[in-house]
Amino acid sequence: MELTDIIVKIILIVIVFAISLVIAMYSTYAERKVAAFFQDRVGPNRAGPLGILQPMADGAKMFLKEEIIPTRASGLLFIVGPSLAILTACIGSAVIPWGQKLTIGSTIIDLQVTDINVGILYIFGVVSLGVYGIMIGGWASNNKYSLLGAIRAASQNISYEISMGLSIIALLLVTGSLSLREIAEQQHGFWHDGWFTWNFFKQPLGFMIFIVCAFAETNRTPFDLPECETELVGGYHTEYSSMKLGFYLFAEYINMFVSSAVMATLYFGGYNFPFMDSLGLSANWITIIGVVVLFAKIFAFIFFFMWIRWTIPRFRYDQLMNLGWKTLIPLAIANIVITGIVVTLLN
Amino acid sequence: MESLSNKKKVLEVKPLNFWERAYLPAIFKGLAITMKHFFKKPVTIKYPEQKREFSENFRGMHSLKRDEHGRERCTACGLCALSCPAEAITMTAAERQKGEENLYREEKYAAVYEINMLRCIFCGLCEEACPKEAIYLDGDIVPADYLRKDFIYGKDKLVEAPLNQ
DSSP: OOOOHHHHHHHHHHHHHHHHHHHHHHHHHHHHHHHHHTOOOOOOOOOGGGGGHHHHHHHHHHHSOOOOOOOTTTHHHHHHHHHHHHHHHHGGGGGGOOEEEETTTEEESSSSSOOOTTHHHHHHHHHHHHHHHHHHHHHHHTTTHHHHHHHHHHHHHHHHHHHHHHHHHHHHHHHOOOOEEEHHHHHHEEEEEEEOOSSSOOEEEEEHHHHHHHHHHHHOTOTTTTOOHHTTTTTTGGOOOOHHHHHHHHHHHHHHHHHHHHHHHHHHHHTTTTTTSSSSSHHHHHHHHHHHHHHHHHHHHHHHHHHHHSSOOOOHHHHIIIIIIIIIIIHHHHHHHHHHHHHHHOO | OOOOSOOOOOOOOOOOOOHHHTOOOHHHHHHHHHHHHHSOOOOOOOOTTSOOOOOOOOSSSSSEOBBSSBBBBOOOOHHHHOOOOTTEEEEEEEEEOOOOTTSSSSSSSEEEEEEETTTOOOOOHHHHHHHHHHTEEOOOOOOOOOOOGGEEEEEHHBOOOOOOO
């Protein structure tokens, strides 16, 4: 690898990192604003015009709050928990292709931090690591509520990872590749050979299962049982304060951003948009528009996350397990079988 | 037994049909409902900038009135303090001196008149008890403050502004 490549990659990493943090920051603002709109309210509107500076105020508050580590807590693990949560949240975005190649002079910039050929497996691994942050934090707090939250998070994630994996297997039967870049390229344009190119139209059931599991994996309503403030005080982060709590909350929003990006890439064409070949623009412009389109899709998904949050009440724990084991897994298996038959017949 | 009102309703517990068990149609219905609210105008009144219009008989902060010559009407009879169920009103009476006829209407006046706004329940009984029409609860909402002692309002805050001289 040449020096320029390394510099370009480092710049790309910093940009992706900064973007995920800024989006996570403004997701907190958007969440409050969207919640307010859904409830016929105004939402935060005091800090700056329309409350635009609210996340800064929240962040400053988080930093200035007193740092409390309970005496009976397990000191090191108590700090490892939130750090692990935010670390795993941040590294997930490494394999997501943000756009096509950008050509500046003679250098070709690949708008993806790294194109490993097992991108999906990588994402999967990172997602399943994410639960350790919650588990360690919950256990280290030495608090019954935290422990209950951590146990819930662990069993919920294990249950839903299965159906998530099964729904992805069906997708892989269609794409024949594990690389996210290749999957995105296969969905080029919008319409090809008499059918939509986007995987959503080839795998509607798979997408449905995937999105339900994504909700469960990111601990969002209606599957937010690990935090569940009405039953468990704050769940796994009951004992956390100051920026360590901020890390947990931030990790949730970054997870939301990454899973939105994954869903957009896997099922909704990633950076592809209809009529991208017939616009007659140069490749660079198509790339830039593609990045904008991808972010529009991501924001749409984040909005959908919030929309669901203010629509559906929380599941009871047995309902959650029933849905995961008795409904989603059989559905996902059926989906694999049907997809397999259809793929075989079409070839 | 036959019920008296005859409003008996037989509840039937049917097993859920397929679409009800599938969650999704209900979820989409719910999404449509919340989306309707998303575009509704918020009902919020942004308080310090906008104010809700008070009703005509709203009882807010007290004011001690002056008569048409700008003299204080209060004669420190103590009926308001006596009628106050929350015991929020205290006063000290004083005799009007020569040369103060343009300040006080009667021969006796309240040298100190204090209302503890933390005790006051804004019932309006002082207003009804006053024989001189000197006290009315026609002001605004009592503003927030930091210290308890600052909620004891003296004559400086209660007495109506003097007529333009």
